[in-house]
Amino acid sequence: MFTVCALYHFTRFDDPAALRGPLLDLCLANGVTGTLLLAGEGINGTVAGPRTGIDAVLAHLRALPGCADLEWKFSEAAERPFARMKVRLKKEIVTMGQPGVDPRASVGHYVAPADWNELIRSPDVAVIDTRNDYEVAIGTFEGAVDPQTASFREFPAWWEKNKERFHNKRIAMFCTGGIRCEKSTNYLLSQGVEEVFHLKGGILKYLEEVPEEDSAWQGSCFVFDGRVSVEHGLREGPHGLCHACRRPILPEDQARPGYEEGVSCHQCVAETSDEDKARFRERQKQIALAKARGERHLHADVPGEGDGA
Incomplete structure (x- = not known):
């Protein structure tokens, strides 16, 4: 059994390139595979391997500048979900293409999974799925708006065309694990939207904590590893690729x-x-x-x- 670790953290890295080599060497030495993205705004990625190897990588990451509060989510996979290890340098750790967006400055109100159902079922709340169209196609929350975007970069243009639909509405947003909502809620705040909320820990945390019989989730959740999808309890879903x-x-x-x-x-x-x-x-x-x-x-x-x- 392999431990799968999904993580992200927004912080300032003055020289991301200098971090790449030691991080890659550590992962390879500990049998860890997957993808980690480094940029001036922080780190994002999913890795898998033996629990001891994952723990070593997390200890290394938490020692990086500004990463002491790094959060992550564990799940398990019966087979190794990645064939190799990649540490890549990027302009953004999740690409939105909006230079003024900075989740370190402000984000929406975090909503715990236990409180999410009550929020999204309120009549004055519009629920927006910030993920890609192929992700939404296999599962989403009841009543959620699907922007039908092929990539996260398209979200700002979609919002500009559709924002009048949400006049006088509170906005609740969600994504797989939270990183896209960090940027999208900051973006909406910069556009003058006053009440913006997002699901703390994303769909993965919701599926982990909320019992299936109480769930407002419908379908499976796409994940960017060899499991392809997961369901309640983070059990592996039925999808292939x-x-x-x-x-x-x-x-x-x-x-x-x-x-x-x-x-x-x-x-x-x-x-x-x-x-x-x-x-x-x-x-x-x-x-x-x-x-x-x-x-x-x-x-x-x-x-x-x-x-x-």
């Missing part, structure tokens, strides 16, 4: 027209060219050969650069 478009699919989707393992699914079959599909078939062939040798092909890995925590 189309390795052509990186969207989640259910087992029954493999029987739908357009599905070819590693090449296309019903969601993307019309989005790629014949040349693309030929390239994907060759990649899938290499993955199958690696599997036959008892190895894991690197291209079978799941990207871990989404919400992180």
Whole structure:
């Protein structure tokens, strides 16, 4: 069993590049795999490995400048959810593309999972899902607004076009683990929205703490690792991944027209060219050969650069 650790923290790193090497070396030495993103605004990512290795990485991170209050969320995976370890330098640890946004200055009101249902069921509250369209497609909270954005970078433009819909409403926002809401609530405050709330710890914390029989959550929660989705109690969900478009699919989707393992699914079959599909078939062939040798092909890995925590 592998310990999966999702984390993020906003703090000022004057020289993120100087942090990369020691952090990568530590992860490799302790059998930890996954993705960590470093930027001037902090750190974000998801890693997995033996609990002793994860503990060593967390101790290292908490010793970094401004990271003593780093928070994280643990879950478990039966199989290693990442094939390799990546520590990447980025302009932002979650990309919104708004230079003036700074969660260290101000964010919305945190709402504990135990209090979330009461808030979102209030008639004067509009609930907004800040995640990507393919994430929302497999699960969301009852009554939530889906902006249908393909990436978090699109959220500010969506808000500008739709803000009049939410006149005289309190705004409640949520995402997988909280990081996107740190930025989106700061952004809404800068736009003059006075009452903004967000789910503390995100969907993952809600699914961990709120009993299924009391839940306002519907469906599964997409995660950026080999499990693809989780459900209440953070148990592994039913979804697989189309390795052509990186969207989640259910087992029954493999029987739908357009599905070819590693090449296309019903969601993307019309989005790629014949040349693309030929390239994907060759990649899938290499993955199958690696599997036959008892190895894991690197291209079978799941990207871990989404919400992180």
